[in-house]
Every structure is written in structure tokens, then in C-alpha cells.
Amino acid sequence: MNQSIKSFVRARTRLSKLNRFLLNNSPSASFCKVEHFESFDCNQSSDKRILEIGFGDGENLISSAQNNLNFFFFGVEVYEMGVANILKSMETNGISNVKIILGDVKEVLEKNSVEDYFDEILIFFPDPWPKRKHNKRRLVSEDFLFEIKKILKKDGVLIIKTDWKEYAEEIEQNVKKVFGRYKKSLDKKSNLVTKYEKIALKENRKITSFETY
Numbered sequence: 737m738n739q740s741i742k743s744f745v746r747a748r749t750r751l752s753k754l755n756r757f758l759l760n761n762s763p764s765a766s767f768c769k770v771e772h773f774e775s776f777d778c779n780q781s782s783d784k785r786i787l788e789i790g791f792g793d794g795e796n797l798i799s800s801a802q803n804n805l806n807f808f809f810f811g812v813e814v815y816e817m818g819v820a821n822i823l824k825s826m827e828t829n830g831i832s833n834v835k836i837i838l839g840d841v842k843e844v845l846e847k848n849s850v851e852d853y854f855d856e857i858l859i860f861f862p863d864p865w866p867k868r869k870h871n872k873r874r875l876v877s878e879d880f881l882f883e884i885k886k887i888l889k890k891d892g893v894l895i896i897k898t899d900w901k902e903y904a905e906e907i908e909q910n911v912k913k914v915f916g917r918y919k920k921s922l923d924k925k926s927n928l929v930t931k932y933e934k935i936a937l938k939e940n941r942k943i944t945s946f947e948t949y
């Protein structure tokens with residue numbers, strides 16, 4: 737997988753002291769930075785393991801974790817502010833069935849050594865990189881999906897949503913090549929509307945969802 741082309745630009749926001757503290761002192765059971773990541777693993781027994789990639793502000797992750805206490809969730813995100821906010825929310829709400837990894841998911845997948853591990857993997861509204869010269873930055877490439885397929889259980893499900901028509905076409909080609917079997921839906925109702933889904937709805941963009949099986 738090409739790790740040198742980044743699917744994100746690091747934000748230059750200054751973190752508050754509290755946020756910096758959370759990123760440096762959160763317990764290892766619930767948080768790690770990619771440089772310390774070794775592999776996905778959780779010692780707790782859980783009915784399902786779910787991974788959300790690029791969770792942004794983390795509203796879906798928090799709500800899903802609170803509503804499914806017998807599931808274990810992993811979230812990977814590069815956006816420090818989003819990670820600090822979710823760590824705060826996990827602490828305030830006593831959420832212990834989530835582990836957050838701060839860093840580039842491609843690096844996380846390079847380091848990971850477990851396969852057939854997740855029941856569900858979610859990628860909601862990956863950055864569309866609409867300018868043609870930036871298309872290479874799109875996360876959901878064929879190579880990336882091959883890596884995702886390795887960590888998904890044989891009967892696991894990958895769900896991807898996008899509001900960008902051209903990206904939806906590219907994702908469909910890649911999903912077809914790598915997974916073969918998938919369902920495609922237009923404007924499917926979500927259990928929880930994320931920040932970027934809200935923007936898409938406000939700007940009247942159609943939402944395409946892919947679900948492999």
C-alpha cells in the first residue's frame with residue numbers, strides 16, 4: 737500500500753492544555769498513538785468487534801458504543817482535536833468499550849498483525865479530494881481495500897458512505913474488484929447522522945452507501 741501519499745492534511749490548530757493532556761495521559765486500554773500501536777487486540781470478550789476509520793468528531797462511535805455495551809469498538813483518526821474530544825466524552829460518560837488510535841490508518845494497518853478480526857468496518861464520508869490532481873489522495877483505493885479485507889472476518893461487513901458522486905463510482909469499482917459481492921443504496925436512512933452527513937443533506941447531495949457481504 738502506498739503510504740507516502742496522504743489522504744489527509746494535518747490541521748494546524750493549537751490544542752488546549754486539557755486536550756494535550758488527554759492525548760498524553762489517557763489510559764492505554766482506551767487510547768494509543770500510532771507510534772506505539774502494535775496490533776488490534778482486546779482482552780475483553782465481546783460479541784462483536786467494530787472498527788470506524790476517520791470518525792471525525794466521533795458522534796457515531798460514542799452513540800454506538802453506548803447502545804452496544806457487549807461490542808468492542810476501535811476508532812482510527814488523524815485529527816487530533818476529534819480524538820481529544822472523543823477521549824473527553826469517553827471519560828465523562830464512563831465508556832470502556834472503545835479504543836482510539838491516533839494516526840494514519842495506513843500506518844496502523846502496516847503495523848497490525850491480526851487477520852480475520854472485525855465483524856464490521858465503517859468508513860463514513862472519506863475526504864473526497866474532488867480536484868483531479870488530488871484524486872490520488874483518496875483513501876478508498878484498491879490496495880487499501882485489500883488490507884481491509886484481511887482484517888475483516890470472512891462473514892464480516894464493510895460499510896462505506898459517500899456524498900461525492902465521482903468518488904462513489906471509484907469506490908464501487910474498487911469494492912467490486914476486491915470483494916465482489918456488495919449492496920449499493922442511495923439515500924439510505926442512517927441510525928445516526930454524522931457531521932459530514934448533515935452537511936451533505938443540507939447541500940442536497942445524494943448519499944451512496946456500499947455494504948459488502
Ligand SMILES: C[S@@+](CC[C@H](N)C(=O)[O-])C[C@H]1O[C@@H](n2cnc3c(N)ncnc32)[C@H](O)[C@@H]1O
Pocket residue numbers: 743744789790791792793812813814815818839840841842859860861862863875930931932933
Ligand atoms: C470528511 S471527514 C468525515 C468524518 C466523519 N466520518 C463524518 O462522517 O462526519 C473524513 C475524516 O477522515 C479522517 N482521515 C482522513 N484520512 C485518514 C487516514 N489516513 N487515517 C485516519 N483518518 C483519516 C480525517 O481526519 C477526517 O476526520
